[in-house]
Structure formats: C-alpha cells, structure tokens
Amino acid sequence: MSTARVEGPAWVRDAVFWHVYPLGFVGAEKEGDPQGPVVHRLPHLVGWLDHLLALGANGLLLGPVFASQTHGYDTVDHRRVDPRLGDDADLDALLSAAREKGVRVLLDGVFNHVGRDHWAFRQVLEQGPSASTASWFRLRWPEGGWRPGVEPDYDDFEGHHHLVALDHSSPAVVDHVAEVMSHWLDRGADGWRLDAAYAVPTAFWAQVADRVRERHPDAYLLGEVIHGDYAGVVREGHLDAVTQYELWKAVWSSLVEGNLWELSHALGRHAEFLEAFTPQTFVGNHDVTRIASRLDDDRHLAHALVVLLGVGGTPSVYYGDEHAYRGVKEDREGGDDDVRPSFPAAPEELSPVGLPVFHRHQELVALRRRHRWLHAARPSVVSVENRRLVVASEDPSxxxxxxxxxLSLEDEEVALEAPGAREVLAGDGARLDGDRVVLPPHGWAVLAG
Known part of the structure; x- marks a missing residue:
C-alpha cells in the first residue's frame, strides 16, 4: 500500500475558507416544510462575498443547503435546495457569483444518514420490504411480516431516531451519493465537506471518491472526523483531508488552562499528520462553542488565531469569529442556536466593536498569503514551558x-529564545533582542527566521 503524501487539488494550497451555516445566517425558520413555499434567502449570502474577500479568504465552506426537516442535517432530498433558503436558481446564482469573484465553494454532504421524511425512506414505510429503496437502509422487520402501517426497526445516527442510517454496503447507496456529489459539482461547486465521515466505512468513501474524481478530478473532498486515525481515513477513504479536531481542542484548552505543553504535544501530532496530508484547521465551527466564549482572557484570542493561521493546514474561519462573536453550545434541544446566528443585511451593519479582531484576522491571513508554503509546512517546537511556547516552521520545498x-501567557514581560530570528512580522509590542524575542504580558509574535 502506498504511503505517498496526499496533496489534494492544487487550488487548495492557497485556500482559506469562510465557514457559514446558511439556515442560521439567513434567519430561516427552525422547522421546515420540504414541500412548503420557496423563500428566496440565499441571495442574502451573495452580498457577503465581498466581506469574505476583505477578510482575505477565497473559499466559502457552506453548511447544509438541501431540503430538510429542521437543522439541515436531516436531509429529505439531496437534489433539491431547502425551500427556506430558495431554489436551484438561487444556489446556481450563488455559485456563479462566487466563481466570478474567484471564490471556491464547498457544499455540506450528509451521506451517513437521512431524515425520516427522505423520499427513499418514505418508500420503505409505504411499500415495505418490497420497496426498491429497502436495500438503502439497515432494517429489521417484525417477525409477523409486513403490512401497511407496520414500521421496521432501523439503525440510526448516534441514538437520534429521526436520523435514519444508510447501509453503506449497498451498491445503490454508492450510486446515489456519487451521483448527488457529481450533480452539484456539475452545477459549479468545488468540493464537499462530508458530514459524520467518521461513522461511514472508508471503503464506501473510496468507491464514491474514485467515481466522483473521474468526472471532477479537481474536487476537494473533506471528511468530518473527530477522533481516530486521521491519516488512515484519508488514505483508505481516498479523501483529501479531514477536520483537525485534535488541534482545535488543544488550542483553546491550553490557553484556558495555562498549559502550553498540551498545545506543544498537539503540534507534534499535527506535524505527523502533515507528513501524510494537509488537515483542515479551525478554531470554530457550527458544532462547537465559539472561541471568544471558550477563552477566559480576551488577550488570548490573538494567540488562537496565530496558531490557526501560522501553522500548516487548510484554515477556515467560522462566520462571526472574525468579529469576536460569542456563543455557547449546549447539550440540549436547540443547543446549537447560539452558535448559528443570523447576520445583518450587509457587512456595514456589523458592530464596529468587532473591527479590531477583524483587522487581526486580515493581518494574519495576509501574512499567510505572503508565505504560501505554510500550507504543507510541519511545525517544530523550539521551546516550551507551561505558559511559554516557541514554534518554528520551514518551507518544505x-x-x-x-x-x-x-506565545506567552505570562503576566509580565518575557524574553524567549528565537534562534535565527531576523525580523518581527506581527505582534503588538514584540521586539528582538539578539537571538531572543521580547514579548509584553500575554504577548505573541510572528518572526521571520
């Protein structure tokens, strides 16, 4: 088996994504009627593409847009836009506007499970074991046999009975997913985020990915993986990348606990992943408490951004994080709402209170653009203490x-060894003193070395 590094499509090497949860962003109703009237809300997003570009990003990581019953992850039709967002023409217009501005778009594909009202599962409920789509699901029929009104038992997603798990050993499911992905790539999408990829056999992803790339060799395929063998999922699933939850957790946890050893360890792991593929990195997304709410010291928000944008990976910024939005995810019904808010009609309506954080994002994204080799660079820890850390990255070419x-979390000015450093590129109050960088209390710096 080959262990060559997975590079992914060439365009991803320069990608920085702005991640948007569209149903929340446009203020759609929490409950949807997939057969209800179409409300044209997706055009609202078109007006924010210039904000994405002003941030320095060039990609839009778009959450679920397909017909669903509630939050978008209970899909009922993968080939139809959710009427709460609009219709096919609205999505086509968004993809076209993005393409004209040089913005790549990833769609969110929920292919581990479907909502109970998905047309394929409705056929099973209406027609029983003889339904042409019965092989799509992992069903257990009652011993007494089927008759109208009798419902089978079925596997679901993590105990959520309204989310019906697909049978990924079924050739019909392979056909369906490959065709859906290719259909929207044909329409102008540039790739897919594969929801709950960790719950799906890698052999299934490999079959789908190979078929999709026959028609779209430049499609970027990103799997959502929380725990497990990241490199193995990429390799065996023929994917380009997976989500780097290990680094996400270490960033906020180490800053809160004053334990930069944890971040040091995670960066060592991150370097190992970068030997095999380039992970998708983030400090916020639609499923987690916002970074500004996680941290107990606002001064450390810059530290989190420095790690996100200053080490290898394909970074994304979750909408609102660039303005230090706050929001706490809770483990209850509706517990995601606080981190999936609506946005105003236009960027100029955002509060100016968040502009310093927005400008910090711009500064660090621009620095990354000037060092595009960072995408695949493997970080190496130069020195670490509980509240001090120096990390180096070198051009892998x-x-x-x-x-x-x-990085320093200390309450007083500190001097850290910075061997070979020639210039301070970013960092308020940081300065060089020979082979040392002097940081103010709770300071940080990016140095050319």
Missing part, C-alpha cells in the same frame, strides 16, 4: 524561508 511563532 527547501526554499530557505522560516517562520517562528512565539
């Missing part, structure tokens, strides 16, 4: 460029 990240 051998071009000779090198960056140092220095």
């Amino acid at each position: 051998g071009g000779g460029e090198r960056l140092l990240l220095a």
Whole structure:
C-alpha cells in the first residue's frame, strides 16, 4: 500500500475558507416544510462575498443547503435546495457569483444518514420490504411480516431516531451519493465537506471518491472526523483531508488552562499528520462553542488565531469569529442556536466593536498569503514551558524561508529564545533582542527566521 503524501487539488494550497451555516445566517425558520413555499434567502449570502474577500479568504465552506426537516442535517432530498433558503436558481446564482469573484465553494454532504421524511425512506414505510429503496437502509422487520402501517426497526445516527442510517454496503447507496456529489459539482461547486465521515466505512468513501474524481478530478473532498486515525481515513477513504479536531481542542484548552505543553504535544501530532496530508484547521465551527466564549482572557484570542493561521493546514474561519462573536453550545434541544446566528443585511451593519479582531484576522491571513508554503509546512517546537511556547516552521520545498511563532501567557514581560530570528512580522509590542524575542504580558509574535 502506498504511503505517498496526499496533496489534494492544487487550488487548495492557497485556500482559506469562510465557514457559514446558511439556515442560521439567513434567519430561516427552525422547522421546515420540504414541500412548503420557496423563500428566496440565499441571495442574502451573495452580498457577503465581498466581506469574505476583505477578510482575505477565497473559499466559502457552506453548511447544509438541501431540503430538510429542521437543522439541515436531516436531509429529505439531496437534489433539491431547502425551500427556506430558495431554489436551484438561487444556489446556481450563488455559485456563479462566487466563481466570478474567484471564490471556491464547498457544499455540506450528509451521506451517513437521512431524515425520516427522505423520499427513499418514505418508500420503505409505504411499500415495505418490497420497496426498491429497502436495500438503502439497515432494517429489521417484525417477525409477523409486513403490512401497511407496520414500521421496521432501523439503525440510526448516534441514538437520534429521526436520523435514519444508510447501509453503506449497498451498491445503490454508492450510486446515489456519487451521483448527488457529481450533480452539484456539475452545477459549479468545488468540493464537499462530508458530514459524520467518521461513522461511514472508508471503503464506501473510496468507491464514491474514485467515481466522483473521474468526472471532477479537481474536487476537494473533506471528511468530518473527530477522533481516530486521521491519516488512515484519508488514505483508505481516498479523501483529501479531514477536520483537525485534535488541534482545535488543544488550542483553546491550553490557553484556558495555562498549559502550553498540551498545545506543544498537539503540534507534534499535527506535524505527523502533515507528513501524510494537509488537515483542515479551525478554531470554530457550527458544532462547537465559539472561541471568544471558550477563552477566559480576551488577550488570548490573538494567540488562537496565530496558531490557526501560522501553522500548516487548510484554515477556515467560522462566520462571526472574525468579529469576536460569542456563543455557547449546549447539550440540549436547540443547543446549537447560539452558535448559528443570523447576520445583518450587509457587512456595514456589523458592530464596529468587532473591527479590531477583524483587522487581526486580515493581518494574519495576509501574512499567510505572503508565505504560501505554510500550507504543507510541519511545525517544530523550539521551546516550551507551561505558559511559554516557541514554534518554528520551514518551507518544505527547501526554499530557505522560516517562520517562528512565539506565545506567552505570562503576566509580565518575557524574553524567549528565537534562534535565527531576523525580523518581527506581527505582534503588538514584540521586539528582538539578539537571538531572543521580547514579548509584553500575554504577548505573541510572528518572526521571520
């Protein structure tokens, strides 16, 4: 078996995504009627593409847009836009507007399970074991046999009975998913985020990915994986990348606990992943408490951003994080609402209170753009203490460029060893003193070395 590094499509090497949960962003109703009237809300997103570009991003990671019953992850038709968002023409217009501005778009594919009202499962409920789609699901029929009104038992997603698990050993499911993905790539999408990829056999992803790439070799396929063998899922599933939850957790946890050893360990793991593929990195998304709410010291928000944008990976910024939005995810019904808010009609309506954080994002994204080799660079820890950390990254192509990240959580000014550092590229109040970088209390710096 080959262990060659997975590079993914060439365009991803320069990708920085703005991640949007569309149903929340446009203020759609929490409950949807897939057969209800169409409300044209997707055009609202078109007006925010310039905000994405002003941030320095060039990709739109779009949450669920397909017909569903509630939150978008209970899909009832993968080939139809949710009427709460609009129709096919609205999505086509968004994809076209993005393409004209040079913005790549990833769609969110929920292919581990479907909502109970998905047309294929409705056929099973109406027709019983003889339904042409009965092989799509992992069903257990009652011993007394089927008659109208009798419902089978079935596997679901993590105990959520309204989310019916697909049978990924079924050739019909392979056909369906490959065709859905290709259909929307034909329409102008650039790739897919594969929801709950960790719950799906890698052999299924491999079959689907191979078929999709026959028609769309430049499609980017990103799997949502929380725990497990990241490199193995990429390799065996023929994917380009998976989500880097290990680094996400270490970033906020180490800053809150004042334990940069945890971040140091995670960066070592991250470097190992980068030997095999380039992970998708983030400090916020639609499923987690916002980084500004996780941290107990606002001064450390910059530290989180420095790690996100200063080490290898394909980074994404979750909408609102660029303005230090707050929101806490809770384990209850509706517990995601706080991290999936609506956005105003236009960027100029955002509160100016968040502009310093927006400008910090711009600064660090621009720095990343000037060092595009960071995408695949493997970080190496130079020194670490409980509240101090210095990390180096070198141009993997051998071009000779090198960056140092220095972080301090100390209450007083500190001097950290920064071997080879020549210039402070970013960091308020940071300065060089020989081979050391001097940081103010709770300071940070990015250095050319």
